[in-house]
Amino acid sequence: FEDREIGDFSDKELSRIRNEAVGFVFQNFSLIETLTVEENIELPLLYSGLTPKEAKDRVHEVLTKVGLPDKGKKHPKQLSGGQQQRVAIARAIVNRPSFIIADEPTGALDSKTSEEILTLFQQLNNEGVTIILVTHDEETIEYCNRLIKVRDGKILEEVLT
Template sequence: MIKLEDIKKSFQINREDFTVLKGINLEIHSGEFIGILGRSGSGKSTLLNLIGFLDSRFEGVYEFDGKSTRQYSDNELSRIRNKNVGFVFQNFSLIEEMNVKQNVELPLMYAGLSSKQADEEARNSLKQVGLEEFLGQSVKVLSGGQRQRVAIARAIVNQPRFVIADEPTGALDSKTSYEIMELFKELNQKGVTIILVTHDESLTSYCNRVMHLLDGEFS
């Protein structure tokens, strides 16, 4: 599904080039639960942005379903991202002025679904994460674990090919972290490819393959 060949990424800081990714090679197959383990500053976020079609300025080749991303325009990549990728972040990234269902519906509205269709899909997605009774609840009053479940429901509501989970348990206690990781495990067993990025080695027990990222390279 995903193939990266000799991926390099640099930034210019004070007129000096700073290389973040140094020749990354990676293949991710449909249905995998892959872990990318690395400390802060290792290049994890940069790699995630690239895999999630958020950054198209890099050296090397990124193939998705056998086709180079260079062949797509920015608008086409945006459509591919909205259809195929779900994102889950450490800070949840919910809109607090919206209730639970409205947060989950957001990707569907961008995709052009009708209000009726979006309502149905959001309800189904929230049921998968055990929050079907929280539809009209303000996200402001939810616990950390509940917020992350809402974020996961939003990530999977478009039935994406893969989910990128960036430190998804970083703001949670150990019990809630376990519950969230079990939820990812269930989603993976249903066919969703999971790309877990973390610095917590204990979470990699859920993965069928683990890559170690150090200073922009896999070790």
């Protein structure tokens, strides 16, 4: 990573990479229920050194990007599953990462919401963000431009789609 072996990074450097260069999106959203949407998204920014105004602006920017500009004061339980996943994506992109690792990001969503989420990932990819998407869903693969099939930790096949 960044022309260095991962094993050569210190714990502090690895923490910085995880916070700044990588965005994580989980199937179960992993939102903190006691925090508002804005507070959930702001969490990765706490370590970035941004001023409170810069952080607030960045949170509003990503909420708008994921189509939820008016949901910042709500709590996760007040949102639909698709909205919660959009908040999780907003949290993943708030630090403007180089890549996103998304583990079954549509697994708990209906087909319409899944399509919206996958379209959002395509938009992010078109903006230069690499998306590493783990899925078992054949329909999700249609949104990808590269497929790597893995079984038992071994690459079985790699295909440009």
